[in-house]
Amino acid sequence: MCWSATADLVAGTGIAAVGVVCVARTRRVRDLPLAALPLLLGAHQIIESAIWRSGGGSGPAVLAWAVIALPLLPLWIPLGVLCAAPPRARRRLLVPLAAGIVTAALLAYCLATRPVSAVIRGHTLGYALDVPRSGPLVAGYLLATVGALLLSGDRLLRALGVLAAVGSVVCAALWRLEFVSTWCAFAALCSVVLLCRTRSGPAPGPVSPA
Structure with missing residues (x-):
């Protein structure tokens, strides 16, 4: 999330461009899902720019945003x-x-059975979805995302996990204060880390399976 439609659009386009480079530089098929993550994050920001322009509500863009943020990323x-x-x-x-x-x-069950909506709050967008027992779900979400990075056994991915943990706390605090949303900057930093992880220069041949 960014603080305006224009900021979301610019950030999303830039992050998606980083994703294109990450995918182009990836030589192993098994690295492609992580290399493509900036593409997903960039699309997420671009979708949110449409939500800003529509003034929030509960249209298709809000649902698409929620599908990426909630069931897809974890x-x-x-x-x-x-x-x-x-x-x-x-x-x-x-x-x-x-x-x-x-x-x-x-x-995914909650999204399929309950409405999701967005409302503009100052320089932030707030999303509402009726989720029962949200505490365990938040714990599961963090274990799946931050926990996986910290347990990866890869130096750069562990660094990304630390960045994700710290960034999540800072971004959530600023969002709750309705001061400004900084999730787009956080997504950009994560994308740069993933870019650093990819090999420099194009692969000399087809992507290898190992």
Whole structure:
């Protein structure tokens, strides 16, 4: 989330461009889900720019935003980390993956059975979805996303996990104060870390399966 439609659009376009470079530089098929994550984050920001322009509400753009933020990310991230992780780390990554599957399933059920809406609050957008027992769901979400990165066994992914943990606290605090939303800057930083993880220069041949 950014603080205006223009900021969301500009940030989303830039983050998606980083995602294109990440995918182009990736040589192994199993690294593609993580390399494509900035593409997903960029699309998320661009969708939110449409929500800003429509004044919030509960239209298709709000639902698309919620689908990415709620059930998709807690499934995408641990699965991507599991695919990219070294063999020695894969067994412990089954825990955050299981948490992601359960969390994504419950959030998808809530989205399918309950309305979701967005409202402009100062320089932020607030989203409302009736989620029962939100505490365990938040814990499962953090275990699936931040936990998977911290347990990845990869130096840069662990650094991304620390960045995600700290950034989530700071961004959430600023959002609750309705001062300004900084999620787009956080998404941009995460995308740059993923860009650093990809190999510089294009692959010399087809993407290898290993």
